[in-house]
Each structure stands twice: as structure tokens, then as C-alpha cells.
Amino acid sequence: KQEVTQIPAALSxxxxxxLVLNCSFTDSAIYNLQWFRQDPGKGLTSLLxxxxxxxxxxxxxxxxxxxxxxxxxxxxxxxxxxxxxxxxLCAVPSNNAGNMLTFGGGTRLMVKP
Amino acid sequence: NAGVMQNPRHLVRRRGQEAxxxxxxxxxxxxxxxxxxxxxxxxxxxxxxxxxNIIDESGMPKERFSAEFPKEGPSILRIQQVVRGDSAAYFCxxxxxxxxxYNEQFFGPGTRLTVL
Numbered sequence: 001k002q003e004v005t006q007i008p009a010a011l012s013x014x015x016x017x018x019l020v021l022n023c024s025f026t027d028s029a030i031y032n033l034q035w036f037r038q039d040p041g042k043g044l045t046s047l048l049x050x051x052x053x054x055x056x057x058x059x060x061x062x063x064x065x066x067x068x069x070x071x072x073x074x075x076x077x078x079x080x081x082x083x084x085x086x087x088x089l090c091a092v093p094s095n096n097a098g099n100m101l102t103f104g105g106g107t108r109l110m111v112k113p
Numbered sequence: 114n115a116g117v118m119q120n121p122r123h124l125v126r127r128r129g130q131e132a133x134x135x136x137x138x139x140x141x142x143x144x145x146x147x148x149x150x151x152x153x154x155x156x157x158x159x160x161x162x163x164x165x166n167i168i169d170e171s172g173m174p175k176e177r178f179s180a181e182f183p184k185e186g187p188s189i190l191r192i193q194q195v196v197r198g199d200s201a202a203y204f205c206x207x208x209x210x211x212x213x214x215y216n217e218q219f220f221g222p223g224t225r226l227t228v229l
Contacts, residue, residue, distance in 0.1 A: 034217065043204060043222035044156075089156070099208075099216050100146055100158040100169065 006104035023090035117221035138207030
């Protein structure tokens with residue numbers, strides 16, 4: 001059974017810092033991994049989807065890397081801003097028909113002005 | 114293009130009542146997923162449906178919960194005789210395909226159910 005873990009659970013940084021969020025998964029037979037952002041009381045916004053054949057995916061100040069063999073992904077946020085404050089979730093699809101997602105517990109990020 | 118729509122956004126029910134949550138997928142998407150986020154817990158898969166078929170309901174509680182995705186209209190998650198432990202945010206997601214490619218899931222804003 002796939003298990004997804006995110007470290008740290010919470011992170012507080014001053015504005016402008018570069019930071020790294022970590023995601024690990026127990027079953028490396030995945031074919032993609034998604035990073036989401038969730039604002040308090042809101043839904044999920046997809047940030048990046050990285051295919052298993054890719055090692056990195058970039059969108060603006062965000063960069064996600066994937067190392068299947070070690071069961072890890074990282075989300076790098078450059079030059080953090082107060083507007084980046086949110087909970088960041090990683091998720092991997094199952095290998096069953098349907099690809100339902102297994103989510104990590106999330107990292108709650110606070111960027112202080 | 115409208116994204117995934119869910120309604121109502123907030124729903125309050127008393128214990129023993131029924132809750133009906135609706136989800137309209139992205140136009141053209143025929144794969145719908147329901148997830149539940151209990152307070153202070155992560156998102157957990159509940160059920161996966163295609164039009165008129167339940168494909169995988171392994172995450173659904175065995176009693177009181179049911180889901181459908183009719184040929185016409187939105188997907189419905191129904192909770193009968195709600196209890197306080199059903200209070201949670203319920204998210205719907207849709208995807209174009211369910212294969213290895215182009216299976217990115219897009220999420221709705223969620224329905225927050227409060228059981229008094």
C-alpha cells in the first residue's frame with residue numbers, strides 16, 4: 001500500500017528566502033507525481049505534475065524534482081513571498097485502474113513579510 | 114472553460130438528516146473522483162466513477178454513503194443519517210483519461226459539511 005510522507009509538517013520563513021519542501025513515497029512504481037497548493041478553507045490548485053520520465057518540472061518560481069529510485073520529490077520555491085503562504089500537498093496516483101491519488105499530510109508554509 | 118464545480122459550498126445538517134453533495138466535472142471529463150478531508154487530517158480517496166458506473170469504491174464507508182454519476186447531470190455523493198464524524202470537507206476531482214498519460218486530476222472548491 002502506497003504511503004506518502006511530507007516533511008516538514010510546518011515551516012515559517014522570512015520573505016525572500018528560498019525553500020525546499022520534501023515528499024517521500026514508499027512504492028516507487030509511480031508514473032507521475034502532483035504538487036498542489038491549498039489555501040485555508042479552499043480547494044486544491046494544481047501547481048506541477050511531473051511525469052516519471054522527467055527529473056524536473058518548472059513553473060515560474062517553482063521547481064519540482066522527482067527521484068523515483070529513492071522515492072523522493074522536492075518542491076523548491078525561490079524568493080518566497082507572503083502570498084506563497086498556504087499548505088502544499090504532494091500526491092501520487094495508484095497503479096490500479098483509475099489512478100486515485102494518495103496524498104501526503106502536507107506542509108503548512110508561512111512566509112512572513 | 115469552467116473548472117470543476119461543486120455545490121453547495123457549505124452545508125449544515127443535523128444528526129440523522131441526509132446530505133447530498135453535487136459535482137459537475139470539467140466539460141468533456143468523464144472520470145470523477147471524490148475525496149474527503151477530515152479536520153486536521155489529510156485527503157483520502159473515497160470513490161471513483163465513470164459515467165453510470167462505479168469503478169472503485171474502496172475508500173467509501175460501507176454504510177450510509179453512496180455515489181452516482183448519471184448519464185446526464187452532475188455526480189452526487191449522498192450521505193444518509195449523518196453523524197458528527199461526517200463533518201469534513203468533501204472534494205471532487207475530474208480527469209480526461211485514467212490511463213498513464215493525460216490523467217491529471219483537477220479539483221473543485223469542495224463542500225464543507227457541518228453536522229450539528
